[in-house]
Amino acid sequence: MPASSDLFDQWAAALRPSAAAADDGEPAPQPRAAPAPATPQPLRRALQELLKAGLLEQAAKPQLFRQIASNTARVDALLEPLDLQVRVDDLRGLAYVAVAPGWQADDAQEDEWTHPLVRRQRLTLEQSLLLAVLRREFLQREQEGGLGVAVRLGLDGLLAQLEIYLGATGSDMQDRKRLLELLDKLRAHGVVSEVDAQDQLTIRPMIVHLANPENLQALLVHLRELGQAGASRAS
Structure with missing residues (x-):
């Protein structure tokens, strides 16, 4: 029965590009990209609150508002797959979710009110x-x-x-x-x-x-x- 170190050697060899692959001219396998850093817990909480209500007011929740206002680029990156973005009104202490400008509805006659994740309905x-x-x-x-x-x-x-x-x-x-x-x-x-x-x-x-x-x-x-x-x- 092979020693346990032999098994680890086999795993290590499997991860290294083989000499045969290099001789055949095949590209060596690329290393996996490092995972994106996890979203910090305070920003995570702020983003969850923003999505729950659609807005954050500085007067009501100053710490959560500060997280959004100081990390708008990262928040936009997190919202990008949803075709949403955050907008911040610093003068009034308000952050709110809006439909991203590039979003296209299936029907040309539709507009941002028809975005499937926009909670608000058309007003009477x-x-x-x-x-x-x-x-x-x-x-x-x-x-x-x-x-x-x-x-x-x-x-x-x-x-x-x-x-x-x-x-x-x-x-x-x-x-x-x-x-x-x-x-x-x-x-x-x-x-x-x-x-x-x-x-x-x-x-x-x-x-x-x-x-x-x-x-x-x-x-x-x-x-x-x-x-x-x-x-x-x-x-």
Whole structure:
């Protein structure tokens, strides 16, 4: 029975290119590439949180946000097989996932909203309207108080703005219910907080990046014109 050292010698010989292979002109087998270094645990946790919610706010999770903001190139490399990338808004303390510019849908008529890993769905007309109103309010408060200012808004003031475009149902309870349902849908997109016990909510900085501002402004103008035309006919 051969000694155990002979077995190890056989394994070592098998790993070395043979002289016969060299004589035949065949290329010597290439050594395996070293495995990529493992993703550090703090960055791993930050990336998991980013993908879970679609965004990270510095105010809520400063350490995780710092991991993403200081390692954007590595995060993009990790997201590249998914056709996603991270975008960081340093001024507002926000990191969020976006569809990579090179992504192509199967149907030429489709856009980034149809990416299979994008959680958000297309907004309805009423949701888009409320988004436009909230976005305008957020930007106005930023102009007054500076970037990064916390923007809070009461339900009563928001109801009054929404009625300019949608009109009132004739029931305060129904108007409030409609608004709360719309806010709940938008909350899933990370643009507003829950309504608190004082009937106030916080507009979150993701609202600046969620939709095309020109489209939202055009929507507001169009709906305001429709409302004015309807009021003129009624009078």
